[in-house]
Amino acid sequence: MTTLPFFPPDLFEQDREALLDIVYQHGTGPSQKFILGEQTAALEEALKADTGAQHVIACGSATGALELCVRALGIGPGDEVIVPAFCCQPVASSVINIGATPVFADVDPWTMVLDPEQVPALVTERTKALMPAHIFSIMAEMPKFKELGRQYGIPVIEDAAVAEGAVLDGVPAGRWGDLGVFSFFQVKAFGTAGEGGMVLTDDDQLATTVRMLRNHGQDGKTRFTHHLIGQNSRFDEILASFQLHRLPTFADRLERRAKIADYYSERFAPLADRGVLAPPAGRNGRCYYVYSLLVNRREDLRAYLSERQIGTHVYYPVPLPSQPAFSPWAPEGQSWPNAQQVSARNLGIPIWPHLTDQNVEFIADSVCEFFE
Ligand SMILES: Cc1ncc(COP(=O)(O)O)c(C=O)c1O
Structure with a gap:
């Protein structure tokens, strides 16, 4: 594999x-x-x-x-x-x-x-x-x-x-x-x-x-x-x-990332009723550095993808105000429920530009199969 x-x-x-x-x-x-x-x-x-x-x-x-x-x-x-x-x-x-x-x-x-x-x-x-x-x-x-x-x-x-x-x-x-x-x-x-x-x-x-x-x-x-x-x-x-040296080819890499994101967004749209939230589709105001899904069973999905040799990444599992270093700047009694929620639910899947179409399809298939 x-x-x-x-x-x-x-x-x-x-x-x-x-x-x-x-x-x-x-x-x-x-x-x-x-x-x-x-x-x-x-x-x-x-x-x-x-x-x-x-x-x-x-x-x-x-x-x-x-x-x-x-x-x-x-x-x-x-x-x-x-x-x-x-x-x-x-x-x-x-x-x-x-x-x-x-x-x-x-x-x-x-x-x-x-x-x-x-x-x-x-x-x-x-x-x-x-x-x-x-x-x-x-x-x-x-x-x-x-x-x-x-x-x-x-x-x-x-x-x-x-x-x-x-x-x-x-x-x-x-x-x-x-x-x-x-x-x-x-x-x-x-x-x-x-x-x-x-x-x-x-x-x-x-x-x-x-x-x-x-x-x-x-x-x-x-x-x-x-x-x-x-x-x-x-x-x-x-x-x-x-x-x-890399600047002239930057636009091509960005376009490839955007194309992968377009494909993912199309494939994941039907999963919305299963609690999978893909980033808003489109090109205006989109950068595609990372493609992060919001899912409820994150650890299970991670493990499932990992079995298929697909790497994933959880960004910022703890919101900033809850970090030991920054908690002194988190006023008592204040909460950030959305930050808490996305920290618990986001999962990044690969989107690097030299993924082949086959790779991308396999990743999307694997995510979809997990939720079937
Ligand atoms: C939103 C955001 N701001 C700032 C930084 C810091 O960038 P650098 O690693 O170049 O210091 C990062 C890096 O991941 C980032 O994601």
Whole structure:
């Protein structure tokens, strides 16, 4: 039986020769510049062209990028940022690490993204930003968050770590917020052979600040003059070259992911009356980094698929406010029932772009057979 892992070990196989060549070229090249050099600048330019953003700033990871955004907005102790209760942990740690307070808001029970309806009740005079995040295959309802930001006069940090290449109402992911963030962690849609992230913004001042913050608060002109207290969130030249090499084929990989998702959604629609909720179908505001079902008998389905050598993944089995690290920021008496529920029910199935049609059919057949 073919083994179909959730995270394939051969993600970069097609580009392996190119990667080795890039490592060799950089390793033996005359400049010996391994961070924030010409290749990083070229990648920033390429993603500016790709997204239409005025400024694109490469940094060490999306986790680092979120923290740079929070810092660049001048947020600090006493300030609050509204973040999803069900998400990857950096939405909370990026706020706490600079001494501010994450305010957890519940998510939509189907799409699993931050529910904009939850926001108004949580806004106070201390609220200094909203941080919606796109999750798995669904972009957050950015028009509503943009409107909320306008209404309350607070900026929006758009965590598009998983959503590079997605488009909602004609606007690319990462371009809806005052600041947007991408991740290049290897399994992400535009993942790389290591770590990396990007900040996107149209705001000149924020861009200048993020650029300084990513490199110890220096302005790139005078070395060892620190205008701001920054961090080390610099970008790797080898990975910049590798991403430039992979950029022309990115759209094809995204399209393949979308096609697999279309097929899954068609196959799983009839399972709705058996308690299986597939992500909303369609292409608008969809990213297909991960395809996650919501199911009641998750562990049984997992075991069934595992017997067939199909890997699955449970993301965030514990919502953020219930995590030991974040519980001090979870006000007593408050609950996040949807976050709790999707933590207990979500199950990701493979959606990597080099799955064959046969593989995809086998995965869909196996899920359907389980519920028959
Ligand atoms: C929604 C979200 N935000 C942020 C991150 C952090 O990305 P990175 O691994 O590049 O730090 C992730 C990573 O999984 C994520 O899923």
